[in-house]
Amino acid sequence: MANIRDLAKEAGVSVATVSRVLNGYPYVSEEKRKAVWEAVEKLNYTKNIQAVHLAKGRTAIVGVMLPYIHHPYFSAIMEGISKEALRYGYQLLLFQTNYDVERELEALERLRMRQMDGLIVCSHEVDWEAFAAYQGDGPIVLCEHVGEHDFFAVYIDHYQAFVQALRYLVKKGHRRIGYCIGRMTGPNSQARAAAYQDVLREAGVIPRRQWIFEGCLFLEDGKRVIEQWVAMEERPSALLVTSDQVAAGIVLQAQRIGVRIPEELSIIGFDNDPLAELLGITTVALPHFQLGGKAFRLIHHWLETGNVTRKQEELPARLLVRDTA
């Protein structure tokens, strides 16, 4: 593989001049410019991007940490990130963590090793101190509510979103309300748990632990939930379901086994997945795609200018009433 020095020799100029030509800098005579391009052609030269990265000290790569890519929620955020990254000529490095703390730390470690210029965290399990420890190593932007923690983030106010949906159910007369969630830890989940406690207390209802269904991420989980629900002695009359995929699973399986929705069980999903629309599922619409886009733009702006105006940005969620609640 030819390198820049071979080019210089071939074109009869210095490496500095070659570099200038290759990068389109001014102050090179037309004659030498031509000679360099001819050498490029002749030697079939291509830049070694690794050398560029080392020399420049930056890579134009942003890392994306997420638990699973094969989930509409995360792939939608990713799509949003990806679109913007493309626009600004950045590459994306994927860190699929499966919520394994080891892997999350590995991603942070890679930031510190300068494998990428910044990191977007879609969701995490590792504690806040870990992020704090890597703050000096490059921009980190979260796609989750960070509360009191001093991080850069673009997020949906899941507390408010949950409150909104819960109040709607309460107003409709529901008192036995439960919810389905992916996991109990994580900032989004905790905000939701808080909202659940608060609204139910406000309505004078005692929240029940067994009305919270954990591990609800995929369609199949919805099937499981409705089957558990059927087997319960005291059943909730309404469920908030933090993923439309799961909500769809519930609705479809309910239909199969003859549970009437919303008469016997009201369902409010989250995301506004096309599936929810098609099934007429009442849902809280969340702007995942924009979330990803904004997260990228935030980190990009940070990288390019070195400073950021807003540390945090909140995106709206809105309840779309359809047929299931």
Place this chain on the structure above:
Amino acid sequence: MANIRDLAKEAGVSVATVSRVLNGYPYVSEEKRKAVWEAVEKLNYTKNIQAVHLAKGRTAIVGVMLPYIHHPYFSAIMEGISKEALRYGYQLLLFQTNYDVERELEALERLRMRQMDGLIVCSHEVDWEAFAAYQGDGPIVLCEHVGEHDFFAVYIDHYQAFVQALRYLVKKGHRRIGYCIGRMTGPNSQARAAAYQDVLREAGVIPRRQWIFEGCLFLEDGKRVIEQWVAMEERPSALLVTSDQVAAGIVLQAQRIGVRIPEELSIIGFDNDPLAELLGITTVALPHFQLGGKAFRLIHHWLETGNVTRKQEELPARLLVRDTA
């Protein structure tokens, strides 16, 4: 940021010795080894991975080219790739192309620039010559049927899969058969088109151009298809739908607008998405996850050993008869 020379000075050894310690090579006295680790601690040193990449000439990064990540088909392949990549300590660089030839070429160009050690192509639009032109720049593995073309690939035989499903429909008495597909170009699509021609001709039926629905990728497209179907004068009695997402869209919308499936219209999906299972959609199960895993293992083996035993590997597809056909 401290570098390896600072470490050497601090520990009172040479850079070569530091490198040996950092990489766990033998032939370093316990004493110096300790001194180096202490210096690492004291100076809070971390390797600059860019320098490692340049020095080693490899990055342990594999690129993945796909049109959209926000689609179950591709995100499932990605998940398979990702799982294996993690296992072997590789990073993944995402190239989302949207089937834009420019972007596909950009990915290939990055391979040539050595941004990554190899490239996995999940689906592409660019012509075969383009790939051929980059063959010397690193391992390229396709996740599509490559036919006569001399590339490395792991794929599902879509011709056979289509034949299988079509013959089933023919045997069931269908003569007016159509299909839904993402796009007409691309090797998988062409294999399917060929199968469609062949089986219909074999059954003595004339294939009709208007019974082929293009641009079918997402759930919403299914909705569109069934609406078009209703408006047709001569309707097919059965549709092969190359994505369960689309098939689900068809089935659900059909249910809404009162089209009886399979009585009025039989549907066979592809993928065996959980959604298909839940909806009882007859489908051709495709092992996407394994496909991704095998693609990664193939490229990995190639990278590590420099040679490959098999150039191509075929994965099976099998028809799962459920309720819609």
Place this chain on the structure above:
DNA sequence: ACTTGCCTTGAAACGCGTTTCATACATTAT
């Protein structure tokens, strides 16, 4: 005629970890 300023150009340093090669000493085999 002389200063100021812009255009061109190249040598050399820089970013930083890896690897090769030579050297020096301590063992073990003959």
Place this chain on the structure above:
DNA sequence: ATAATGTATGAAACGCGTTTCAAGGCAAGT
């Protein structure tokens, strides 16, 4: 005692593009 091995260690080269700095040339300004 001598040759043959093995262990330990550092200097220097290497991978390769970018960037700084100094210098020479030339035209416009005074």
